[in-house]
Amino acid sequence: MSQTDTVNRRIVLAARPRGLPVPEDFRLEQVEVPEPADGQVLLRTAFLSLDPYMRNLMDEVGPVYAPRVELGAPMVGATVSRVIASRHPRFREGELVLGNAGWQDFALSDGSDLLAVDGIDPPSLALGGLGMTGFTAYVGLLDIGAPKPGDTVVVAAASGAVGAVVGQIARLKGARVVGICGGEEKCRYVVDELGFDACLDRHEPELAARLAVACPDGIDVYFENVGGEVFDAVLPLLNIGARVPVCGIIAHYNDRTLRDGPDRLPLLQSTLLQKRIRMQGFVILDHYAERFEAFRRDMLVWLRDRQVLLREDRVDGLEKAPAAFIGLLQGRNFGKLLVRVAET
Amino acid sequence: MSQTDTVNRRIVLAARPRGLPVPEDFRLEQVEVPEPADGQVLLRTAFLSLDPYMRNLMDEVGPVYAPRVELGAPMVGATVSRVIASRHPRFREGELVLGNAGWQDFALSDGSDLLAVDGIDPPSLALGGLGMTGFTAYVGLLDIGAPKPGDTVVVAAASGAVGAVVGQIARLKGARVVGICGGEEKCRYVVDELGFDACLDRHEPELAARLAVACPDGIDVYFENVGGEVFDAVLPLLNIGARVPVCGIIAHYNDRTLRDGPDRLPLLQSTLLQKRIRMQGFVILDHYAERFEAFRRDMLVWLRDRQVLLREDRVDGLEKAPAAFIGLLQGRNFGKLLVRVAET
Structure with a gap:
């Protein structure tokens, strides 16, 4: 048809x-x-x-x-x-x-x-980039993640619609940005074209160990849009005062039941406590009225100046x-x- | 000796x-x-x-x-x-x-x-009340929990040093306050003396069902200082936009290993996302410089006017x-x- x-x-x-x-x-x-x-x-x-x-x-x-x-x-x-x-x-x-x-x-x-x-x-x-996915990156990173110059920001799905923008904005704010994505070609793109400081292929073994090496000063902001094994690798590296905007957990969208234990919910709670971590879910529909105008204005400048590539x-x-x-x-x-x- | x-x-x-x-x-x-x-x-x-x-x-x-x-x-x-x-x-x-x-x-x-x-x-x-525990209640509730008039605030360990102050401040801010504590005598004290709107005895069966009845409009702020079964009862009742300051998880301090599964870490993540919940650990030592003076000033007034009892x-x-x-x-x-x- x-x-x-x-x-x-x-x-x-x-x-x-x-x-x-x-x-x-x-x-x-x-x-x-x-x-x-x-x-x-x-x-x-x-x-x-x-x-x-x-x-x-x-x-x-x-x-x-x-x-x-x-x-x-x-x-x-x-x-x-x-x-x-x-x-x-x-x-x-x-x-x-x-x-x-x-x-x-x-x-x-x-x-x-x-x-x-x-x-x-x-x-x-x-x-x-000028719509929902760019706006999601902007609000989640800036309003919840609040990266400071010198912070280490980790972005999963780093070559994706949201992740690529998150990482580029974080770089503009002076952060060191480590991406994680699937495959060597995407990793190369993220580093060579988008200017991330490093990128890890999540299909290669020992993700947790490689992430620890790539983040020698720990992680200050983790932009969560994946969940699963990526989050498992991130959790022990989160610094005191880290921020974790939760935008999506695509690794779990197809789960039909909870996975086998042990139950790590208390582990997550105790990590949030001991490290004073702010973890916050957001849904971009909530933020159009208050933030869309600022986003459009900033993003148009970044695109014009080729500071953000899409x-x-x-x-x-x-x-x-x-x-x-x-x-x-x-x-x-x-x-x-x-x-x-x-x-x- | x-x-x-x-x-x-x-x-x-x-x-x-x-x-x-x-x-x-x-x-x-x-x-x-x-x-x-x-x-x-x-x-x-x-x-x-x-x-x-x-x-x-x-x-x-x-x-x-x-x-x-x-x-x-x-x-x-x-x-x-x-x-x-x-x-x-x-x-x-x-x-x-x-x-x-x-x-x-x-x-x-x-x-x-x-x-x-x-x-x-x-x-x-x-x-x-004028020191660490009162200050913990003040900062966690006001700076992270941010209760609004009409909000439902749930406080665990409600008769304890922190919980009792959390609930009383939340009442002063116009919230409806539901306490949870261990034993009938403590519950009676929390309602009759401290003015909580309701209090549940966590030793009685069916805590989750009773909490749902006590919070017909869901939960906007949960001040977490317990974890364990209380958090399990709270989680499904959290409203969109809820705030969860994490002050302690006493139920887990003596855990030597993670408890049996299923693994509910992804469940917590997806709840944070879908409900746009802010969950944030804090350690009161971090906040003396910026907030202790305001706390002392407010608390001295509340104690003088018997708006907060200790x-x-x-x-x-x-x-x-x-x-x-x-x-x-x-x-x-x-x-x-x-x-x-x-x-x-």
């Missing part, structure tokens, strides 16, 4: 995943292109953002911070879309907007969730979204993962 | 405890009363403070935030002492000072760790310190535990 102007292809949740999603958990459907009512716009998706948080929304139980995806309903997701018909006074036909059309070619909106994509070039940046991992075609998303959960992307659904 | 003016009785660490300390881990010794050199004062202990943190300092390994007690050395501890001989220009014979003489009748000091106990009546308050649990005689300390770790004290070593 390729894209047309007359059919709305959409990818719906066919089954709730058990652990890592499989292609059969998704279904590509064709439905009619909807008609905008008065006060609505019809959007055509140009870019769809794929992000790890979507995995949680596919589950039937467990805590989520956005509405779950119902069985049979389209997968949700942020998009850059073109307004192709407008019955809304604020939007004109032809303009590009940031919205939440989800995994489909067309969608309606009443405009309340739309933002103009003015002067952002390429417009897909509104989904990445890398997109683009997949062409809506039908490839499920496989790309599954790969994202396995760490197969390299940079901000986007699906180009239609030409902009 | 009773107290005399010519012998220094001191309680030393005889053996490193395996789990809960036993009386044989301590030894009462008699040594000569030391002579002050130039620039020193000789102190005679009036009150010795007994506090849970001392348990950690008795271990050979594991993280500590103050120097460990060496085998054969006197147990450490804060004291209110009288200066009985002074070769130091800042201190005169006869005055009472707050210091760190440890578990002994006499000690020398160069004055650098001494504070005058001016106008504090009774002077033992300098070790409790209860001391006094034990008479240095030789009783080991048994009292073991009881403290078992929750047998009722209020701030002090040893009266000599008449003031």
Whole structure:
């Protein structure tokens, strides 16, 4: 099923995943292109953002911070879309907007969730470095991590959409930055292109020992977006007064039960106490009102001056979204993962 | 061995405890009363403070935030002492000072760790409500917990030296306060005397279910000084944006190994993330310079106006310190535990 102007292809949740999603958990459907009512716009998706948080929304139980995806309903997701018909006074036909059309070619909106994509070039940046993932890096690192010059900042998933920005901002703030990511090529990119001070390949053995060597002064900020073995390697190296913004724990999103013991919850508590560590979860949706403007202003300068570089991992075609998303959960992307659904 | 003016009785660490300390881990010794050199004062202990943190300092390994007690050395501890001989220009014979003489009748000091106990009546308050434990409650609750009017604040060890003050300050800030402590008598005291809104006896069955009933709007601040089953009951009730100052985890101080699984460390991480919780350990020694003055000012007013009530649990005689300390770790004290070593 390729894209047309007359059919709305959409990818719906066919089954709730058990652990890592499989292609059969998704279904590509064709439905009619909807008609905008008065006060609505019809959007055509140009870019769809794929992000790890979507995995949680596919589950039937467990805590989520956005509405779950119902069985049979389209997968949700942020998009850059073109307004192709407008019955809304604020939007004109032809303009590009940031919205939440989800995994489909067309969608309606009443405009309340739309933002103009003015002067952002390429417009897909509104989904990445100038959008949710860049903003996540900015708020988590600066408002919770609060790196000081000379601090050691460790970033997992360092070549990913969030991690790469975290590390570059930390460098701008004078910190020493150690990345962790999967594979030699990503490590080389992070050091050679993005200017991290060091990067460790998490696929190589003895991660904990190598991390200890790479952080001779301990760790002052750990930006947590992975969990699992990376966190296990980080925990004993955290310094007194360390800050741990918790942005995601992708290593656990597919867990169906708790892992075997011993129970290390008290160990984490006692480490937080003895080392006076601040560990704080955050969800970027909470911070738009108060911080988005400052973020946009700073990030536009950093991008213009090439102090922050961004890398997109683009997949062409809506039908490839499920496989790309599954790969994202396995760490197969390299940079901000986007699906180009239609030409902009 | 009773107290005399010519012998220094001191309680030393005889053996490193395996789990809960036993009386044989301590030894009462008699040594000569030391002579002050130039620039020193000789102190005679009036009150010795007994506090849970001392348990950690008795271990050979594991993280500590103050120097460990060496085998054969006197147990450490804060004291209110009288200066009985002074070769130091800042201190005169006869005055009472707050210091760190440890578990002994006499000690020398160069004055650098001494504070005058001016106008504090009774002077033992300098070790409790107007000293370390009150200050711990103040900083942890206000600076990390940040209760807002209408918030639900849960305090474990609610009749203890720290918990009782936490709950009363939280009430002053307009929060609804639910205490947890061991035994019906303590619960009654916390509600009837201290004005907590509710208190649960942790020895009764079904703590988690009872806590859920007592906190119909969830928990906004949990002041952690216990860990163990109390934290297990609290965790699922924490609200979005909750704050968890971690002051102590007395339930685990005697653990010799991690408890059986499953491993709930990832569960704690994912709860912090999904609920945007700030969990932060703190050690009160870090905060004297910046916050002690404000604490003293506020607390003096609250005590004068009887907005904060304090209860001391006094034990008479240095030789009783080991048994009292073991009881403290078992929750047998009722209020701030002090040893009266000599008449003031």
